[in-house]
Amino acid sequence: MGQKVHPKGLRLGIIYNWNSRWFFSNKRTYRNNLESDINIRKSLMEKLAFASVTQIDIERAINKITLIIFSVKPGMIIGRGGKGLEDIKKFIVKFLKRADRNEELKLDIKIEPVKKPYLNAYFVSQSIAEKLVRNFPHRSVVHNTMNRVIEAGGKGVKIQLGGRIAGAEISRREKYFQGTVPTSTIREEVDFARYPALTKSGYIGVKVWICK
Numbered sequence: 074m075g076q077k078v079h080p081k082g083l084r085l086g087i088i089y090n091w092n093s094r095w096f097f098s099n100k101r102t103y104r105n106n107l108e109s110d111i112n113i114r115k116s117l118m119e120k121l122a123f124a125s126v127t128q129i130d131i132e133r134a135i136n137k138i139t140l141i142i143f144s145v146k147p148g149m150i151i152g153r154g155g156k157g158l159e160d161i162k163k164f165i166v167k168f169l170k171r172a173d174r175n176e177e178l179k180l181d182i183k184i185e186p187v188k189k190p191y192l193n194a195y196f197v198s199q200s201i202a203e204k205l206v207r208n209f210p211h212r213s214v215v216h217n218t219m220n221r222v223i224e225a226g227g228k229g230v231k232i233q234l235g236g237r238i239a240g241a242e243i244s245r246r247e248k249y250f251q252g253t254v255p256t257s258t259i260r261e262e263v264d265f266a267r268y269p270a271l272t273k274s275g276y277i278g279v280k281v282w283i284c285k
Contacts, residue, residue, distance in 0.1 A: 080256055080265040080282060088262050095133035106133060113165055117142070120164065124149040127187055127195040137179040140165070145196055147184045158182055191218075191225040194266035198281040201232070202270035205277055211238055211247075219251040228261075228284040229253040236270075236277035244275075254284045 081089050093110045097103050114129045117140075125145035132139040144150055150157050162180055190196045197218055204214045215232050222230040229252025237244050255261050262285045270277045 078256075080263045084259055084263070087259055092128065093131045093133075095131075113140070117161070117165070121150060121161075125187075125190070125196055125199070126150075127190075127193050137181065139181045139183065141183045141185055143185045143187055145187045145190045145193075147186045150184055158184075189225050191221045192227055192264070192283060192285055194264040194281040194283045195268070197222065197230075197232075197283065198266045198268035198279045201281070202268045202277070202279045205234075205270040205279070206272055208272075215249050219249060222283060223251060226285075227252065230284070231282040233280040234277055235280075237272075237274040238277060240272070240274040252284065254282045256282065 085091065092114075093107075095106065097106060110131050113131065117129055118126055121142070121144070124147070126142055127145065128143040130141040130143075132141070142150065150161070152158070152160075161182060165180070187193055187196065201214055201218055205211060211234060215234070219230050219232065229250070231251075231254045232249045233246060235244070235246040238247060254263060256263060264283045264285060265281065267278060267280045270279055
């Protein structure tokens, strides 16, 4: 069961909250908002990759949208005198235009710092992928990362690499464990993320489970 069910999806509504928080009964409005959320999240994750953004929550009211951006380096997003926030607002206004409404939408952006980045699965998977792209030895990268996760206070960590690891001709999967990661226990807070690393030999998929 633990290998077939998404660890965060299994605990949604119990430990974790939804990343998009809004409700509309109209099917057309629901479809448009869902597509808009996906576009906003995808474009902002690419644009703010330099600040190590790990999660973007979107809350919608009738005429207001609130973006909560979780970042390891929040100061790089805000910029001098809040100039960075103004640039982000201009960037996402094009996603927030509604064809069926004439009134303007209010946009509110909040920046939340990630206090313990090595207990965040997305940050860990991204850092491993970036090192694999730069041809670091994969085993030393994984073991150093797992040690940092345990030092940060994690109960356990599991990392899986899949693809042409170290430029091998045949793709394979490698799993690394440290501590305990109970994937089927709902009461345990298990964070999960996946991140692709585009190396010279092709893509290497990085999956990370962290038991907090």
